[in-house]
Amino acid sequence: MSLLRKLTEKPWTTTGQLEELPDPYVIAANTKRTALFVFLGVVSSLFFLFVMAQHQREALPDWQPITALPSILGLNTLLLIGASLAMQYAKAAADGGNLAGLKRGFVAAGLLTAAFLVGQVIGWQQMTATGQVIQVNPANAFFFLLTGAHGLHLVGGLYVWARNSVRVLRGFGQDDADQARELRLSVELCTTYWHYLLLIWLVLLGLLLVT
Amino acid sequence: MAYVAIADRDHEQHLHDPQTFITKYIWSQDHKVIAIQYSLTAIFVGLVALVLSGMMRLQLAFPDVFSFIAPIEYYQFITMHGMIMVIYLLTALLLGGFGNYLIPLMCGSRDMVFPFMNMLSYWVYLLSVIILLASFFVPGGPTGAGWTLYPPQAITDGTPGAGWGIMLMLASLAVFIVAFTMGGLNYVTTVLQARCRGMTLMRMPLSVWGIFVATVLGLLAFPALFVSAVMMVFDSLLGTSFFMPAILDRGEQTAFDGGSPILFQHLFWFFGHPEVYIVALPAFGIVSDLISTHARKNIFGYRQMVWAIVVIGGLSFIVWAHHMYVSGMNPYFGFFFATTTLIIAVPTAIKVYNWVLTLWRGDIHLTVPMLFSIGFLFTFIHGGLTGLFLGNVVVDLPLSDTYFVVGHFHMVMGISPIMVVFAAIYHWFPKMTGRMFNQTLGKIHFWLTFLGAYSIYLPMHYLGILGVPRRYYSMGTTDFVPESAQAMNIGITYSAILVGVVQLVFLVNIAWSIFRGEKADPNPWKANSLEWQTPDTPPKHGNWGPDLPVVYRWAYDYNVPGAPEDFIPQNTPPDALHPAGRDHGKAH
Ligand code: HEM
Numbered sequence: 125m126s127l128l129r130k131l132t133e134k135p136w137t138t139t140g141q142l143e144e145l146p147d148p149y150v151i152a153a154n155t156k157r158t159a160l161f162v163f164l165g166v167v168s169s170l171f172f173l174f175v176m177a178q179h180q181r182e183a184l185p186d187w188q189p190i191t192a193l194p195s196i197l198g199l200n201t202l203l204l205i206g207a208s209l210a211m212q213y214a215k216a217a218a219d220g221g222n223l224a225g226l227k228r229g230f231v232a233a234g235l236l237t238a239a240f241l242v243g244q245v246i247g248w249q250q251m252t253a254t255g256q257v258i259q260v261n262p263a264n265a266f267f268f269l270l271t272g273a274h275g276l277h278l279v280g281g282l283y284v285w286a287r288n289s290v291r292v293l294r295g296f297g298q299d300d301a302d303q304a305r306e307l308r309l310s311v312e313l314c315t316t317y318w319h320y321l322l323l324i325w326l327v328l329l330g331l332l333l334v335t
Numbered sequence: 336m337a338y339v340a341i342a343d344r345d346h347e348q349h350l351h352d353p354q355t356f357i358t359k360y361i362w363s364q365d366h367k368v369i370a371i372q373y374s375l376t377a378i379f380v381g382l383v384a385l386v387l388s389g390m391m392r393l394q395l396a397f398p399d400v401f402s403f404i405a406p407i408e409y410y411q412f413i414t415m416h417g418m419i420m421v422i423y424l425l426t427a428l429l430l431g432g433f434g435n436y437l438i439p440l441m442c443g444s445r446d447m448v449f450p451f452m453n454m455l456s457y458w459v460y461l462l463s464v465i466i467l468l469a470s471f472f473v474p475g476g477p478t479g480a481g482w483t484l485y486p487p488q489a490i491t492d493g494t495p496g497a498g499w500g501i502m503l504m505l506a507s508l509a510v511f512i513v514a515f516t517m518g519g520l521n522y523v524t525t526v527l528q529a530r531c532r533g534m535t536l537m538r539m540p541l542s543v544w545g546i547f548v549a550t551v552l553g554l555l556a557f558p559a560l561f562v563s564a565v566m567m568v569f570d571s572l573l574g575t576s577f578f579m580p581a582i583l584d585r586g587e588q589t590a591f592d593g594g595s596p597i598l599f600q601h602l603f604w605f606f607g608h609p610e611v612y613i614v615a616l617p618a619f620g621i622v623s624d625l626i627s628t629h630a631r632k633n634i635f636g637y638r639q640m641v642w643a644i645v646v647i648g649g650l651s652f653i654v655w656a657h658h659m660y661v662s663g664m665n666p667y668f669g670f671f672f673a674t675t676t677l678i679i680a681v682p683t684a685i686k687v688y689n690w691v692l693t694l695w696r697g698d699i700h701l702t703v704p705m706l707f708s709i710g711f712l713f714t715f716i717h718g719g720l721t722g723l724f725l726g727n728v729v730v731d732l733p734l735s736d737t738y739f740v741v742g743h744f745h746m747v748m749g750i751s752p753i754m755v756v757f758a759a760i761y762h763w764f765p766k767m768t769g770r771m772f773n774q775t776l777g778k779i780h781f782w783l784t785f786l787g788a789y790s791i792y793l794p795m796h797y798l799g800i801l802g803v804p805r806r807y808y809s810m811g812t813t814d815f816v817p818e819s820a821q822a823m824n825i826g827i828t829y830s831a832i833l834v835g836v837v838q839l840v841f842l843v844n845i846a847w848s849i850f851r852g853e854k855a856d857p858n859p860w861k862a863n864s865l866e867w868q869t870p871d872t873p874p875k876h877g878n879w880g881p882d883l884p885v886v887y888r889w890a891y892d893y894n895v896p897g898a899p900e901d902f903i904p905q906n907t908p909p910d911a912l913h914p915a916g917r918d919h920g921k922a923h
């Protein structure tokens with residue numbers, strides 16, 4: 125049933141009608157997916173508002189673009205793209221039942237992400253070393269604010285990653301279909317989250333380059 | 336489509352069954368216990384805010400009598416009163432309290448889908464309350480910036496609590512938002528994924544619809560408050576200039592330069608206006624169900640009611656700047672926001688008509704919940720109409736920052752939701768506790784609260800039209816304000832004290848009834864929705880015993896012709912009513 129049909133149901137005329145129940149596993153998986161999507165909605169709202177705030181602040185006369193972005197940002201971006209690809213690889217491996225590939229991809233994704241975060245901190249140091257501290261001009265302030273907010277979201281992601289890697293490394297027995305399904309779902313959710321945070325990073329980077 | 340909670344999988348069920356007192360009542364993951372924890376905490380801080388308002392009223396009526404209320408304290412009281420009432424009482428009580436209690440019970444689920452996160456939500460909320468109240472005890476006291484916390488004054492010396500106070504306020508808000516997000520993810524996901532079999536979206540009671548859409552608004556709007564709080568902390572602690580313009584402080588140039596206080600206002604009200612509906616939509620939903628139940632009639636225009644909730648929720652994101660007409664905005668902006676504001680009146684009016692049409696020729700039982708629901712109709716219509724005044728730029732300009740505004744928003748988002756909160760507490764009290772409250776005390780509570788609140792806020796409109804400004808410690812000698820205004824202020828204060836004291840009747844009634852009240856029938860109001868059909872009252876952990884309910888109809892089958900009784904619970908199969916099977920639509 126489409127959403128529109130659901131929302132136009134005349135409930136006083138459908139008394140007695142029932143639908144079939146789906147498999148409980150499907151329900152559990154959809155529940156987690158829904159929660160993740162709702163959470164990504166919250167994250168989108170947060171970054172949208174940060175970006176809109178910057179947009180408004182830019183219009184004021186004292187705004188100057190950042191003179192020199194830290195050179196390491198390019199490398200960091202590659203690292204984060206790598207992390208996303210590794211997640212995708214892990215997910216594909218999980219779907220194909222390839223446990224070794226899953227372990228490789230999942231662990232690599234986490235390490236690349238951690239490297240990205242270290243790189244971001246180095247970027248901050250490059251900024252402050254050249255005297256471009258947070259107070260100097262509003263563009264700098266937004267730079268620290270936005271990279272910080274994005275980084276914190278990745279730290280949260282890494283927390284979930286760490287909890288799951290224990291399970292990934294332990295693996296699952298051939299006959300334990302339940303565990304395998306659950307693990308696959310976790311990897312799928314991580315993948316979605318990583319892609320989304322990569323997307324946010326690309327948008328933020330784009331904004332940094334054009335302003 | 337999905338209908339079974341994660342928590343319904345067998346192997347998880349016994350794991351979660353609480354064993355000890357601590358896991359049952361303190362670190363509980365049961366949505367009903369969490370709901371009650373949320374409610375009690377919210378009511379407790381609400382009482383603090385009520386006392387603060389009483390002290391403000393004393394000061395306004397008797398300006399030179401109370402030496403412990405200096406201007407500094409007055410501003411601190413205003414700020415804490417406003418913020419506590421809006422966020423820590425109403426938002427927490429309607430969503431954390433009623434949302435938690437009603438969603439799983441009304442949707443036929445065992446619990447919220449993520450019970451652990453739900454528990455965490457309450458404890459983080461409690462932390463935010465503690466941080467907030469801690470600001471009474473830090474150097475400089477709580478912030479006195481007004482509940483809108485506008486910079487630059489909020490973080491500039493000279494404003495009460497510009498150091499510690501405002502930082503604790505912002506920290507507390509940020510923590511609150513984290514708590515709300517954890518709860519909100521649960522409410523939304525539970526509604527979408529954990530409804531029992533047969534509970535289609537359009538068979539959900541309107542209470543669930545109101546809470547659901549309000550939660551979505553909260554999830555999208557609270558980030559705006561979060562963003563503004565973080566940026567203000569940066570300005571204050573790190574010396575950035577997001578919001579702070581170049582400013583002279585006692586003759587000295589500060590380090591701030593070029594920031595925009597208006598930017599803060601946009602962010603704040605992008606949250607602040609939806610916040611009004613975060614409080615109002617659950618109230619709308621709940622009052623619809625109460626009116627239908629106590630008038631023994633199906634709700635008039637169910638689908639319109641659902642769509643109106645959704646449309647109001649959507650529109651509430653594009654009206655925020657009607658709080659900023661006096662900020663010097665472009666007149667075309669003002670025109671745009673006035674238009675969108677007036678458009679919201681359309682779905683809102685539809686709801687009001689439908690409530691009244693539900694009452695029309697209904698079999699109205701003037702129970703305590705019904706009295707409060709009807710009280711809500713009065714205060715809400717009243718506040719809604721003055722909102723139309725203020726939505727127009729030319730009318731708002733002279734009335735802005737006067738007592739007319741104070742009268743308006745107390746009517747529409749102060750007293751109206753409070754009426755519904757009381758109605759809801761009385762309505763669900765028998766289910767929550769298994770006991771009945773004292774009806775006479777309930778009626779006394781209603782009449783004194785309703786008439787008392789009216790005599791507080793109705794005169795304020797008149798004061799506002801006279802030009803009495805809002806947020807003033809005392810009027811001093813002001814030519815355009817006649818002497819009689821002071822007489823009116825004294826009258827308002829007497830009413831406020833009366834209303835404050837009358838709440839004791841409520842507290843006593845509740846406290847007494849929990850232990851000594853008559854045993855309640857499991858379904859004393861003969862209502863249809865699922866929470867009244869639980870096998871135990873109060874419902875046990877897991878709510879439904881061994882089998883989840885199955886839903887065959889909407890929640891509004893009251894006085895159906897030919898039915899044996901004047902109500903048909905949602906889980907009654909058609910065959911149970913018409914053994915011959917005359918009913919259209921068969922289970923398949
Ligand atoms: C008997 C109950 C109440 C009384 C006597 C009362 C009284 C007051 C008073 C005297 C003020 C200060 C007005 C001024 O000087 O400008 C005020 C402000 C305010 N009140 Fe209430 N109030 C009550 C309940 C509520 C409730 C239930 C809400 C929930 C929405 C609420 C929300 C506010 C807000 C948001 C402000 C503005 C604070 C500010 O200006 O920063 N009040 N109230």
Ligand SMILES: [Cu+2]
Nearest residue numbers: 608611655658
């Ligand atoms: Cu508004």
